[in-house]
Amino acid sequence: MGNPKGREALVKALSRVAGLGPSLGEDLWKIGIRSLQELRESDHEELYARLEEITGKHQDRCVLYSFRCAVNDLRNPGADRESRLWWNWKEKEGRVKSLKELVLKNRSIRRFHGEREISREVLLDLVELARLTPSAANLQPLKYLLSWKRESNERIFPKLRWAAYLKDWQGPVEGERPSGYIVVLGDKRVSQNFGYDQGIVSQTLLLGAVEKGLGGCMIATVDREALRRECELPEHFEILLVIALGYPLEEVVLEPLGPEGSVKYWRDEKGVHHVPKRELKELLLFL
Numbered sequence: 015m016g017n018p019k020g021r022e023a024l025v026k027a028l029s030r031v032a033g034l035g036p037s038l039g040e041d042l043w044k045i046g047i048r049s050l051q052e053l054r055e056s057d058h059e060e061l062y063a064r065l066e067e068i069t070g071k072h073q074d075r076c077v078l079y080s081f082r083c084a085v086n087d088l089r090n091p092g093a094d095r096e097s098r099l100w101w102n103w104k105e106k107e108g109r110v111k112s113l114k115e116l117v118l119k120n121r122s123i124r125r126f127h128g129e130r131e132i133s134r135e136v137l138l139d140l141v142e143l144a145r146l147t148p149s150a151a152n153l154q155p156l157k158y159l160l161s162w163k164r165e166s167n168e169r170i171f172p173k174l175r176w177a178a179y180l181k182d183w184q185g186p187v188e189g190e191r192p193s194g195y196i197v198v199l200g201d202k203r204v205s206q207n208f209g210y211d212q213g214i215v216s217q218t219l220l221l222g223a224v225e226k227g228l229g230g231c232m233i234a235t236v237d238r239e240a241l242r243r244e245c246e247l248p249e250h251f252e253i254l255l256v257i258a259l260g261y262p263l264e265e266v267v268l269e270p271l272g273p274e275g276s277v278k279y280w281r282d283e284k285g286v287h288h289v290p291k292r293e294l295k296e297l298l299l300f301l
């Protein structure tokens with residue numbers, strides 16, 4: 015049962031975390047949470063599943079929303095009032111329910127709510143997904159440089175080139191810039207050839223981000239030498255891609271290719287970003 019004093023103190027501390035109260039504090043103790051730090055690093059879905067398992071009872075979904083709210087509160091101290099209310103963590107309309115929805119929602123986003131921060135833990139969750147992806151010969155030669163603080167974000171941003179087809183747009187303005195970056199690096203000490211691994215991890219990172227309500231863009235047009243100098247990256251790292259991340263501000267729509275068959279994306283007068291996609295029948299061959 016553990017030290018009763020320790021239990022009392024922790025349940026009390028847990029009760030003060032947004033979304034929780036004494037009863038959920040007790041539940042968290044029951045499922046083995048022994049510090050706020052441990053809760054901060056937990057996955058709310060796992061906590062919920064563990065509680066159902068340990069109690070042998072179905073738990074109301076409110077418990078899941080409360081855990082989600084609490085974990086977020088610990089990860090983002092000073093978050094706004096709305097995000098400290100558990101009912102704001104219910105499944106939202108538009109929350110993705112299938113892989114197709116996730117893939118559809120995962121559009122390249124280049125304008126963000128710059129004021130909304132991304133925490134280090136969110137980036138770690140994403141890299142954890144990348145860690146689980148396939149890798150040629152299982153060499154796993156990729157490494158991930160993370161940036162989530164304003165100061166380091168500002169060092170990366172000028173090294174990136176945005177939306178080459180939008181000739182009259184120089185990239186997101188101040189206030190609409192990404193809140194974080196994952197720089198995908200190839201470690202030449204592990205392999206000289208990174209093949210397809212970078213594409214697989216990049217899409218996985220972005221799908222994971224979209225699932226969390228974020229959005230982003232893969233950026234391959236990077237001033238690599240300038241970025242290497244800025245980040246003091248040793249020569250054995252090759253800069254492969256930069257994944258820019260943040261809370262989406264722009265609307266992106268898919269559409270069929272126009273009459274001239276152009277694949278160039280474009281922006282209309284309302285700022286909606288249009289992306290032509292080839293039709294399925296154009297992509298297929300049959301034996």
Ligand SMILES: Cc1cc2nc3c(=O)[nH]c(=O)nc-3n(C[C@H](O)[C@H](O)[C@H](O)COP(=O)(O)O)c2cc1C
Binds near residue numbers: 120124177178234
């Ligand atoms: C490997 C790769 C590199 C890319 N590099 C850039 C880039 O340097 N700058 C940019 O703004 N977008 C970049 N993009 C985003 C593409 O422009 C985008 O995927 C394309 O316009 C289709 O839009 P969608 O992702 O919404 O389907 C890149 C995408 C991929 C897959």
